[in-house]
Amino acid sequence: xxxxxxxxxxxxxxxxxxxxxxxxxxxxxxxxxxxxxxxxxxxxxxxxxxxxxxxxxxxxxxxxxxxxxxxxxxxxxxxxxxxxxxxxxxxxxxxxxxxxxxxxxxxxxxxxxxxxxxxxxxxxxxxxxxxxxxxxxxxxxxxxxxxxxxxxxxxxxxxxxxxxxxxxxxxxxxxx
Ligand SMILES: *[C@@H]1O[C@H](CO)[C@@H](O)[C@H](O)[C@H]1NC(C)=O
Numbered sequence: 001x002x003x004x005x006x007x008x009x010x011x012x013x014x015x016x017x018x019x020x021x022x023x024x025x026x027x028x029x030x031x032x033x034x035x036x037x038x039x040x041x042x043x044x045x046x047x048x049x050x051x052x053x054x055x056x057x058x059x060x061x062x063x064x065x066x067x068x069x070x071x072x073x074x075x076x077x078x079x080x081x082x083x084x085x086x087x088x089x090x091x092x093x094x095x096x097x098x099x100x101x102x103x104x105x106x107x108x109x110x111x112x113x114x115x116x117x118x119x120x121x122x123x124x125x126x127x128x129x130x131x132x133x134x135x136x137x138x139x140x141x142x143x144x145x146x147x148x149x150x151x152x153x154x155x156x157x158x159x160x161x162x163x164x165x166x167x168x169x170x171x172x173x174x175x176x
């Protein structure tokens with residue numbers, strides 16, 4: 001079978017955008033991931049099964065959009081993601097991410113779309129994230145969150161279904 005790995009060198013190349021969709025790549029996102037100068041990276045529907053690399057934080061001056069949807073990523077979200085102050089779209093939905101949302105996400109001062117739905121995240125959705133000035137849509141359905149700041153409820157786009165939130169509709173294990 002042909003080698004199905006993405007060459008690590010890809011992330012050291014001078015490119016504007018990287019799209020790796022619907023492939024069968026089975027590797028862990030490499031440590032040099034964060035060397036990439038792209039403004040857009042879409043890596044969706046692969047089979048990585050690795051971690052969200054902490055080196056993402058090195059892309060703080062250039063990265064506008066990152067979509068790491070449906071890759072089987074299995075780790076915590078590294079606090080370094082909060083360094084991404086130019087980021088407008090952050091989507092890590094449909095993975096197996098664990099732990100809580102790092103408070104550092106409050107540093108994503110330009111973020112508009114935040115999608116962490118369909119993971120195994122827990123803890124709570126903090127006010128520091130929900131009050132981000134440009135946040136339009138915060139989707140965190142299908143996780144195991146046990147709390148959310150009341151101000152999250154007034155975001156224009158918002159989805160907290162299928163968590164473990166007391167007194168919210170459509171939660172896990174609660175008959176509606
Ligand atoms: C918010 O984002 C989710 C996930 O991308 C999308 O399904 C939903 O339609 C969006 N909601 C609004 C109000 O834009």
